[in-house]
Amino acid sequence: MYQLTFFLEEFLAQYWQKKPTIIKGGFKHFVDPISPDELAGLAMEEEVDSRYIAKKDDQWEVQHGPLTFDNTPEDNWSFIVQAANHWHEGAAQLVTPFRQLPGWLFDDLMISYSTPSGGVGPHIDQYDVFIVQGSGKRHWRVGEKRDDYEEEFRHSALRQIKGFEPIIDEVLETGDILYIPPGFPHDGYSVETSMSFSVGFRSPKKQELLSTFADFVISNDIGDVHYHNPLLSTRSCNGAISEQDYHDLETMMRSLLDNPHLLKQWMGEHLSQNRHELDIVPSDPEWSNEETYQCLMNGDSFNRISGLRAFYHDAQPEIIFINGGQYTLPDECADTAKQFCNEQVVTAKSLGNAIHHPAVLTLLTQLINLGYWYLVE
Structure with a gap:
């Protein structure tokens, strides 16, 4: 069983969504929960979300799974498996120490295998991530959170930025943990063949919440009621939306949000819906x-x-x-x-x-x- 060497409660108070940090020896005696061959086997499956990323000179190559591993170069490449915890019981155990955090925020365990110099280039993510260094070593750089980083389009499947000045510039060894909050640019490359395990937490966006709530309202045929005003009076300015009109229409919209039962049902259904494929095998024949x-x-x-x-x-x-x-x-x-x-x-x-x-x-x-x-x- 994997155990953290630090207290998450203290960590949250000091670092969570505030600043990045490296926790040396965050896991004691860490052993990779999955072998490179097992991870490659997952990447070759149709149901599993995986990517192959390589760089030669200044050219980037990206392939989406299912992957094959024929004719791979000696170095400068990686492959990544998303939601590996869904498909491998040993990998799933690595998530257990983080169950002290709200389950609805947890997204997935992403595992990366990298040859020397393999990486995905400098980029910015919008989620909290604990990157656990497995076997091998990986060099990480993390920069300040700013709004003026310039994007660089070297490949359509990679959202990279041109560069940043690091506030963290260190080599992670087995058992070390790098925590990166949303919005901080980072870049990691393998010093030697290595495995990295990223425990990701993803908070919803306002747009996402509003969009999925609207979908929920429509699919459940809720609020299928027209605006009704039997007290309508004539007006001299036909083009005006009166304050009363505005108030009435706003009240119609807010009435959907002012319904705790409705909101709780939508929120529970939305937050429990998984973004990644699950290893679901319905019973056949069914149990009694x-x-x-x-x-x-x-x-x-x-x-x-x-x-x-x-x-x-x-x-x-x-x-x-x-x-x-x-x-x-x-x-x-x-x-x-x-x-x-x-x-x-x-x-x-x-x-x-x-x-x-x-x-x-x-x-x-x-x-x-x-x-x-x-x-x-």
């Missing part, structure tokens, strides 16, 4: 409640697939949101509902007396049949 119960009583457990997003609102823990869907348990099962969201494993012991509740068994069986939980004998 009796089979689920018997397995639990036999001492078996059911694990949640890695990367599955499951959340609840503090004020309504009996309503849970999983992978964009909403599920409800009776009020007396609220603690069990929270367990589905907070824990990775369901056992007879963890369920306690709730194991005998029909609604709990029905929901767990439904989640198993959807492929969200799977049997571990």
